[in-house]
């Protein structure tokens with residue numbers, strides 16, 4: 342079997358749906374995008390401010406010669422409407438935490454590469470490394486940048502998690518369908534029009550601190566100006582991805598791990614009463630859990646305030662009186678005021 346075909350077989354067997362291989366060269370194109378974001382005060386939190394480092398694969402693995410950019414599809418079922426006293430969860434957090442799944446699959450792939458491609462040094466990148474996962478994917482030819490900023494990987498749309506493996510050998514390169522994927526953006530402004538907070542304000546341009554996904558993950562009090570716009574979103578936001586016609590035709594995922602563990606929306610009143618232990622038991626396997634229980638309880642109060650359902654009043658009153666976190670108490674008081682007044 343030719344080496345690229347053999348590599349491809351190993352990658353699919355490890356549980357990935359698509360991949361592209363490129364030399365471990367700097368991500369020049371992304372540098373300009375990140376510099377502009379920094380100049381315009383739109384550089385995302387949760388990331389390293391050193392742009393040269395973020396776009397230099399060898400900063401993660403000095404001996405890197407090749408980068409395999411990888412995608413795992415996660416569109417499983419369609420979410421129904423959000424019932425009263427429930428909050429919706431973005432598709433990326435429905436199932437088992439993707440960090441865990443992708444990292445485990447990368448471990449299998451590493452064993453394969455050690456055995457068959459003489460790899461002796463490697464580094465994994467799944468979301469939490471300083472490298473820009475989307476830039477690796479576009480640069481390698483795995484996917485195309487979208488107006489909603491997401492990377493689209495045919496035929497799965499943008500419903501893909503991204504990961505990368507850096508290795509110290511020259512692997513067979515994949516053929517690129519287009520010369521430069523940066524120059525083939527998925528163009529459609531439906532996502533820009535659909536974004537409730539104006540976080541997406543032009544194709545490929547985002548102000549991350551206005552993004553509902555960010556607002557539901559940030560610590561502290563959610564700024565007042567955005568609370569109503571959060572609507573019924575308990576965790577994450579898919580509005581800009583759902584607005585995309587390409588995504589409506591996207592192929593479904595084969596991975597059962599990403600089926601909803603507890604529904605596509607969650608009941609808010611039980612969530613408000615949960616102890617840390619109950620929270621861990623109920624939601625500990627999902628990627629929602631990384632920020633802890635209080636953040637989800639704060640968000641639950643905001644959603645309840647937006648829904649205006651009087652059935653939430655007793656639980657919210659109890660939260661105002663007894664919750665140990667001032668941030669959660671403040672959100673509950675805000676919600677009560679909206680329901681009662």
Ligand code: B12
Nearest residue numbers: 431473474486487488490491492502503526545554577578
């Ligand atoms: C910080 C972060 C966030 C922040 C900031 C998001 C952002 N857009 O920067 C917040 C908390 C808001 C966030 C939200 C989400 N995130 Co996030 N996040 C990250 C993280 C850690 C870094 C992102 C980063 O560096 N951004 C830098 C900026 C400048 O990049 P960007 O603007 O997105 O770049 C694109 C545009 O500039 C576009 N572009 C540039 N020029 C042009 C020109 C034209 C004409 C067009 C059309 C486009 C275009 O191309 C770039 C690549 O697509 C990465 C993991 C990682 N280590 O890379 C995950 C990551 C980007 N997140 C991911 C996911 C799944 C999400 C959410 C969908 C989760 C959810 N459902 O709530 C949302 C999507 C929000 C959105 N529309 O971007 C995935 C994305 C997978 C994919 N298919 O693209 C990643 C890659 C994690 C992973 N490994 O799978 N995230």
